[in-house]
Amino acid sequence: MAKVIVVTSGKGGVGKTTTSASFASGLALRGNKTVVIDFDVGLRNLDLIMGCERRVVFDIINVINGDAALSRALIKDKHCDNLYVLPASQTRDKDALSLEGVGRIIDELKETFDYIVCDSPAGIEHGAFSAMYFADEALVVTNPEVSSVRDSDRILGILAAKSKRAVDGQDPVKEHLLVTRYNPGRVAAGEMLSVEDIQEILRIPLLGVIPESESVLQASNSGTPAIHLDKSDVAEAYKDVVARFMGDGVPMRFITAEKMGLFKRLFGGR
C-alpha cells in the first residue's frame, strides 16, 4: 500500500526542500519506487535542489488542468533509478492547485509508487494545506530556534484537526520530528535548544537530527541532494533517518559535541 508523506514545518528556510530531496532519494536508494512532489506553486525550487531544472516541461498544474498526462510531467531523477520528480508550476495561480485535482494525482501515483513525498511550501496557506491534506505520515522539520518550534506546533495542530485523516475520522497522521541545522557545540554551551527540549515541547517521536553543515550549501550549489555527498555527516544523518523511517533500529548520531582531537585539529575535519 502506497504511503503519502508530507514534509512540512510552517516556517520557511528550515530545510523542507533539502529534506524532501534527500529523504525521497534515500527511500529510492533502498529500492522503493518513490515520487517527490513540489507543492510550492509560484516559487518552485525542488527542481533546482534535485538538479533537474532544465528538464521541466510540464508541471503539477498542467496535469490538474488536463493539459498534460501525469506520466509526461514526471521527471526521472538522474541519481536514482526508482525516483521521479513532479515539479510545481512557476505561474502565480495558486488556486489552480485544487484539492480535488491533487487528490486525483495522488490516487493515480498510488498505483505505481510505494512512497509519495510531498514537499510543502512555508506558511499555512492553500499550498501548505494541499500538501498535507492527503498525508498518512508527516515529517515535521524543525530548527532549534523559538520561531521554528512555535510554527511546528501550529502545523501539528492543523494536521490533527484538518487533514483528510482527521476529517474522515481515520487513524491520525503519524508525526515524526526531524531536527535540522543542529549544532551540538552551541547546545552544550547553553546557546541552543537541545533535541530533548524540542521533543519535550512538541511531544512527538524523534525521527532524526541533521547537523548544521556547510555541505548542504555545496549540495544545493551543484543540484545534488545532500544524501549523495560522500562521507559528509549530513548524508550519513539522512541515511539514518530513512533507515529509521523504514523500521531499522539505528541509534541517534550527531547530537553530542565532537571533541577535537590533536590529529583533527592539525589536519581539519570532514
Added chain:
Amino acid sequence: MSLIDNLLDYLRGPEKKTAVVAKERLQIILAHERAGRGAATPDYLPALQEELLEVIAKYIHIDREKIKVQLEKHGEYDVLELNVTLPEHQRIL
C-alpha cells in the same frame, strides 16, 4: 554605585543561559496557544461571560472590564475560572 551593582549581580546569581530562556518562553506561549485552538474552546464561552456579567451587574455596580471568564486545562480537568474584581467601595443596589 558600581560596588552596589556588583553586589546585586552577585546576589542575583549567574545569568540564565539563553537556551533555558527559550524553552521557558516556548512552554508558556504554546500552552496558551494550544488552549485557544481546536475543540478546547467551547463557543458558548462569550455568551456565558455576557450572561454572568448581567447577573453580577444586577447586584454590583461594576466595570465590564473587571470580569474575566477563562477556561484552563489542568491535566485531565477543565477549570472554568470566573474572576471578578470588586470596586473598593462597593455599593449594593
